[in-house]
Amino acid sequence: MITAAKIRKQIIVCVTMLILIAATFVIGTRLGSGSFSLDRLLVTLFGHGTSKENLLLFSIRLPRVVITLLAGMALALSGSILQGITRNDLADPGIIGINAGAGVAISVFFLYFPLDPRNFAYVLPIVAFVGALITAAVIYLFSYSRSTGLKPVKLVLVGVGFALALNGLMVVLISSTDYRKVDFIAQWLAGTIWGADWPFVWAVLPWLVILLPYVLYKSNVLNLLAMDESIAIGAGVSVNRDRLLLLGSAVALAAAAVSVTGGIAFVGLMAPHIAKAIVGRRHQFYVPLAVLMGGWLLLLADTVGRHLVDPSGIPAGIMVALIGGPYFLYLLLRK
Template sequence: MRNKNSLLLVLGSLSLLTLLVFILSLSLGDQQFNLSDTVRYLLGSGDSSLQFIMGEIRLPRLLVCLLAGASLGMSGVLLQTFSRNPLADSGTLGINAGAGVVITLAISQLEVTDPLYIRYLPFVAMLGGMLTVAVTYLISHQKGQAIRPVKIIISGVTLSAILSSSMIAITGRVNQNKLTYVVSWLAGKITGNNWESLAIAGPVLLLLWFLTYQRAYQLNILSLNDETALGLGLHLKRERLLLLLLASALVAFSLSLAGNIAFIGMLASHISKRFLPNDHRLLFPAAMLLGALIMTIADTITRAFLIGTAIPTGIIISIIGAPYFLYLLWQTQK
């Protein structure tokens, strides 16, 4: 699986599968269309009804799935490199909970409909996520000793539980309209499925993708033990700080669009490493494609097959991800 043709086959197959699922998902929903109708819309034709449903309802939502899923997949690679643990994810390290507390506080104090608030919410959420994962690292790391992956996971899960409990206390003081928004976000309901939110978060996520991929060489070195990385001239503290900043930013902007989504980073990163060598130049695109694919499939299930149940996308992903997490935990202990 290490030769060039095999690597290209894996990435090419993932790209083709993601494209096919995207087109199929665009066709499914309350009102189903033929694949020919979907292709016709993508080519710029079709009647007004088709144009409205595809252009104003489905396409923005699917673009959120692609952007958020890919970003969470990339963040999963970053966090697993940081912690050296296949169980690491934005949820297990507390980033989701940290961003959630900040978002809940912001919603309780500000107007949800204020355009200025919507514009700057992802940046505030990024700060909350970054602070949380930094605290997790400080709790679990002892000076002069190597990173203990299990200790990081335990610290992250514990801190996440504390922050999640604090969110319940905060929501007790929120009015009903804002409470509905908060609960929807916490359950993983896609909230940024409109062109305005995409126009704000989309360019930032694309920039973060570029900046993260530019660090692939340094991250390959960081994957080695600390002594080797130092011997090769890597500034460990600076690289880890940059890694935390990039991972927190990717997660925060994804969560501002897609709600409280967990497990995608862990799933996408771990599955990528099963089929590809430990080279971030390859792991990043593979994990991004897998993240986008998982997110799109989960959202399609909720839209097309669970109509009227009000089950959010995040619940479907948790149903998929939680058993896989337990399986990895069992394998790690074994």
């Protein structure tokens, strides 16, 4: 039974995360060359800044902060779904190869297809989705057995193998193409937030707006799938249909995120796992917290990385990996 105490705890923790996001948002938009004082930031946000302040905030810093926040949320939601349907707390779109599949599709599209600047931001998430979906389908087939169903440990091992192979394929693609196009793929592999412009925000936002309510609606199904397949069947869940629909949702969210942020792993691993430790394993409780935490983690990593080393900073993907790598090993040893 859902108690009032649990609901109250969830609200308190989510409000705390919103405060952390707001604080990191202010820090991220204030710092950098041409820094804002807090009063000038507020004045500019409400449309009363100078032309230089408006350009700096609304054309450069604000879209980067918003796209980073949305991408972190999408990765965390994707990880929450994958951990539920696979019954494995180590599942993450970056670790099990979904991000790498999206990266190969993006690399092939960028290197070998004509690019139209007018619709590039909107086509890229679709290209990434196709690549990630094909990869996820192949990994699922390798991990599934008719006699025993989906094997969670095998899924992670197969996914790690595919991630390594597909990252190697991206290196081969880089080495065999025009050196002038190599820089983009290298930035993608490092997890650089490159899609920092408003068209990319509008390209990613619909995926999150549509799929977050859907996942929350399917919370009870995810609860049952996370327990045991036989229990889910006994409760009347159409296991194969719901699992495939949720897997497609996880793939779409991860593909939309990495199409603008590059190959970022571990956000989808850490955010759900920490959220479960705080508010429990029921999806209706921990998914909203995991989404907020994922957005904050990636925003914090990008904010710190941008100002840690001059002039170009450290990519957000590397900053997240510095924390997520040891955390993944800790979970692997514990499980």
